[in-house]
Amino acid sequence: MKNELYIQNSLTRKKELFKPITEGFIGMYVCGPTVYNDVHIGNCRTFVSFDIIYRYLKYIGYQVRYVRNITDVGHLTDEGEDKMSKGARLAKLEPMEVAQKYTVGFHDMMRIFNTQAPNIEPRATGHIIEQIEMVQQILDNGLAYEANGSVYFDTIKFAQQQDVYGKLSGRKIDDLMSESRDDLKNQSEKNHPSDFAIWMKASDEHILRWNSPWSVGFPGWHLECSAMSTKYLGKTFDIHGGGNDLKFPHHENEVAQNHGACGCHPANYWIHTNMLEMNGRKMSKSDGNTITPAQLFSGNSPHISKAYSPMVVKFFMLQAHYGSTLDITDKGLQDAEKGYRKLMEANALLQKMESSNGAATELDKEINATINKAFQQMSDDFNTPMALARLFELVAKINGIGAGHISGDEITSDTLQRMKDTFQSFITDIFGLLNDSTADSTNNGNGVTDGLMELIIDLRQNARVTKDWGTSDKIRDSLNELKIQLKDGKDGTTWSKN
Numbered sequence: 001m002k003n004e005l006y007i008q009n010s011l012t013r014k015k016e017l018f019k020p021i022t023e024g025f026i027g028m029y030v031c032g033p034t035v036y037n038d039v040h041i042g043n044c045r046t047f048v049s050f051d052i053i054y055r056y057l058k059y060i061g062y063q064v065r066y067v068r069n070i071t072d073v074g075h076l077t078d079e080g081e082d083k084m085s086k087g088a089r090l091a092k093l094e095p096m097e098v099a100q101k102y103t104v105g106f107h108d109m110m111r112i113f114n115t116q117a118p119n120i121e122p123r124a125t126g127h128i129i130e131q132i133e134m135v136q137q138i139l140d141n142g143l144a145y146e147a148n149g150s151v152y153f154d155t156i157k158f159a160q161q162q163d164v165y166g167k168l169s170g171r172k173i174d175d176l177m178s179e180s181r182d183d184l185k186n187q188s189e190k191n192h193p194s195d196f197a198i199w200m201k202a203s204d205e206h207i208l209r210w211n212s213p214w215s216v217g218f219p220g221w222h223l224e225c226s227a228m229s230t231k232y233l234g235k236t237f238d239i240h241g242g243g244n245d246l247k248f249p250h251h252e253n254e255v256a257q258n259h260g261a262c263g264c265h266p267a268n269y270w271i272h273t274n275m276l277e278m279n280g281r282k283m284s285k286s287d288g289n290t291i292t293p294a295q296l297f298s299g300n301s302p303h304i305s306k307a308y309s310p311m312v313v314k315f316f317m318l319q320a321h322y323g324s325t326l327d328i329t330d331k332g333l334q335d336a337e338k339g340y341r342k343l344m345e346a347n348a349l350l351q352k353m354e355s356s357n358g359a360a361t362e363l364d365k366e367i368n369a370t371i372n373k374a375f376q377q378m379s380d381d382f383n384t385p386m387a388l389a390r391l392f393e394l395v396a397k398i399n400g401i402g403a404g405h406i407s408g409d410e411i412t413s414d415t416l417q418r419m420k421d422t423f424q425s426f427i428t429d430i431f432g433l434l435n436d437s438t439a440d441s442t443n444n445g446n447g448v449t450d451g452l453m454e455l456i457i458d459l460r461q462n463a464r465v466t467k468d469w470g471t472s473d474k475i476r477d478s479l480n481e482l483k484i485q486l487k488d489g490k491d492g493t494t495w496s497k498n
Contacts, residue, residue: 003379005060007239008323010247010270011168015381018269020238026057026064027237029229029267031246032121034071035102036087039109041293041328042276042283046243048314049273049322051115053241053382055430060379067232068118069225072099072125073208073218085207095207099123109293112310114432120232124224128210131219131227134261135199135212143260147189149201149215155194158256165256168270169248196253198223222253229266230258240267244274271322278303278328291328304330308337309436315340318384318431339392344435345487345496346395347423349402355413363397363410370394371422378430391426394419457486457493 005018020026030050033039050068057064072095087102088095110117124131135151138144143161144153159165187193201215202208209216219227229237235258242251251270258266276283283290291301299307308316316336320326374390377383398419400406411419427433456475463471479486479495487494 003060003376005379006381007269007271008381009268010272011267013170016269020062021236021268024061024063026062026239027233028054028057028064028066028239028241029225029233029237030066030068030118030240031225031242031250032068032070033102033106035099035106037102038292039102039106040283041291041296042243044109044113044293045276045317045326046273047110048113048115048317049382050241050271051110051113051432052318052384052430053271053322054116054118055432056378056382059425059429065120065233066118067120067122067229069228070099070103070121070123071221071224072096072103072123073224088207096125099125112293112297113314114311114434116432122228122232124219124228125208127224127228127231128219130231131223132199132210132212134223134227134230134257135214135219137262138198138257138260141260141263144198145191146214149217150189150197151199151214152190152195153198153253153256153260154191155196155256156192158260162259164259164265166252168255169252171248171252196220196222196249198257222250223257225250226254226257226261226266229254230262235262235264235266237267239269239271241271242273244272247272273322274325276326276328280327280329296333303328304333308333311434311436312337312340314431314433315343318388321381321383321385323381340433341496342395343388343391343427344433345494346398347427348494350398350420350423353398353401353408353416353420355408355411355416360412360415361410363406364412364415367394367397367411367415367419371418374422374426384431387426391423394423453484453495457495460486461493 006015007018008015028050030047032047033043047068054064054066085095087093087098091098093101107117135144138153139146139151142154143158144151155165197220199212199214199217199219201217206218208218210218229240240251240254254266258264278289278291281289289303291303293310293313295301296304296308296313297310299305312333313336316328316333317326319336319339370390370393374387377386377390380386397406401408401411408416456479460472460475463469463475476486485496487496
């Protein structure tokens with residue numbers, strides 16, 4: 001059963017039926033990290049969200065080309081200094097050393113969250129030629145001007161020609177006068193305060209610099225994504241994504257640049273993830289209201305009472321729609337841990353169940369209807385919390401069958417197999433959740449812990465059969481000390497961490 005896919009399009013502010021440019025194929029570009037520092041948990045939420053979108057698009061049959069860039073030049077601080085140059089200066093390293101260090105760290109964190117790598121991951125510094133060519137195209141089309149070796153996009157002229165600028169962010173041209181992360185010292189060079197640099201002349205102390213027809217300098221931050229998305233996905237592609245904080249100025253200026261270069265809009269659908277808060281407030285280093293992924297995993301933070309596994313943190317993220325604000329609290333993480341365990345335990349129990357393949361009953365029909373709803377809600381703008389809710393409706397039935405409160409004979413073998421496949425697909429293929437025991441074995445998926453636990457359960461079962469209660473009790477008590485709980489049910493014994 002294939003449902004129509006609907007996407008909340010930031011460009012139109014409407015939920016729209018998704019229609020790819022080329023049937024069966026999707027081009028998707030997502031703005032990646034600026035690799036001058038460790039990736040923060042808000043970024044992780046964005047990239048986990050787009051990983052689930054990527055996974056689901058593939059699951060429902062699309063061939064997806066997922067492009068996610070690495071920004072290693074051009075992204076300026078509020079003081080006008082290149083973030084890569086600043087990171088290199090503070091660490092007394094070459095900029096590319098800084099870029100490599102934090103790119104490796106970013107990839108490591110994405111593996112910890114079990115996200116899939118994009119198909120193409122271009123770096124801004126590897127596409128300087130394409131960016132220079134795009135600057136020249138915009139100049140040739142009369143929508144940019146040179147001033148003292150820098151090149152600026154002419155926003156007023158563009159706004160007069162086309163009713164496009166400000167559409168994505170919902171801002172009026174009069175509100176677009178705030179600086180766009182250009183060098184504040186160069187504001188006097190602009191024709192209008194809202195104009196933004198697409199090429200900047202480098203000052204003597206600037207480390208990252210290249211030759212161009214206009215000056216020795218570097219590309220503007222917004223230009224890289226326009227150039228790289230065009231190179232790998234074409235002038236107009238299907239989906240462009242990123243965090244909500246990028247809507248303006250970054251994405252708004254991308255739209256302007258693409259129109260300025262080729263007279264076309266870069267993407268048909270724009271998807272933006274919302275922000276991450278903590279304890280009901282915006283996360284901020286200055287007032288201490290912040291937490292890193294490493295602190296979540298280690299428990300080394302005053303904001304949480306214990307450590308949480310990466311899969312519990314990921315499950316916590318799934319409980320909110322990608323477009324909604326998500327508030328990290330210790331209580332929320334504790335509840336997510338319980339929910340994650342409950343889901344994984346139910347799946348382990350489900351996969352062991354067998355059916356007598358009797359006639360279809362009302363329960364059989366109800367299970368199929370719930371499965372259909374889970375997929376419908378994932379196809380309704382990738383609504384993970386609603387899809388999870390449907391899975392937990394099935395968890396209650398699975399546990400009821402396991403405890404003997406519901407007869408397994410009321411489910412046909414076809415429906416049971418469909419429920420098994422659905423659970424496994426959502427957990428593994430769509431949500432990308434790992435069993436903590438597998439994740440603990442260095443994320444290599446070898447299942448050593450699972451194998452050892454199966455052996456221990458077998459030894460305990462043999463001891464109970466032979467009425468060796470001393471051995472049986474010792475196994476149970478030793479596991480309790482390790483915070484591992486055994487649950488005996490109709491279909492055998494399962495285990496979980498407390």
